[in-house]
Amino acid sequence: MLDLRSLYQEVIIDHNRHPRNFRRMPGAVHVAEGYNPLCGDRLTVYLRMQNGVVADLSFEGEGCAISTASASLMTEHLKGKSEAEARREIERFHTLVTSGERDPAGLGKLEVLAGVREFPVRVKCATLAWHTASAALHGAEEKVTTE
Ligand code: ZN
Numbered sequence: 001m002l003d004l005r006s007l008y009q010e011v012i013i014d015h016n017r018h019p020r021n022f023r024r025m026p027g028a029v030h031v032a033e034g035y036n037p038l039c040g041d042r043l044t045v046y047l048r049m050q051n052g053v054v055a056d057l058s059f060e061g062e063g064c065a066i067s068t069a070s071a072s073l074m075t076e077h078l079k080g081k082s083e084a085e086a087r088r089e090i091e092r093f094h095t096l097v098t099s100g101e102r103d104p105a106g107l108g109k110l111e112v113l114a115g116v117r118e119f120p121v122r123v124k125c126a127t128l129a130w131h132t133a134s135a136a137l138h139g140a141e142e143k144v145t146t147e
Contacts, residue, residue: 013065016072019069021056021058030048030136031136035144036146043059043060043071043129047137049083053082053083054079055080056079057074063125066113074110077108083137086137087134087137090130092107097116113126124146
């Protein structure tokens, strides 16, 4: 158990130090800004849709290790998904970090974030990027706040 815990921490530390797809996407139509006032996390999510599929996904901003790692893992997880699939995955992630119900299909690497459910403040950090991506899927520029 201890080993699993430290493995989880390593994934979070790695994605925080070296966030994947951490860049602005000039000209992106699907853009949303997210803000978590409880922790001060701020990020912008950029999405490029092509033929109904998330062709590219990136983010930038500043936040705590949990919010940055979650955003980084999210960009890897949602790329290549259809809009419907992306929405379903956002929902599944939300369930993972809030309810403690085990998803029989599993969520792969994202399960490293399941432990945040014990810390309600951290849940907001972990879900910020996902709420923001959901808003970006709507297309218009939107601002999201966890409050
Ligand atoms: Zn945070």
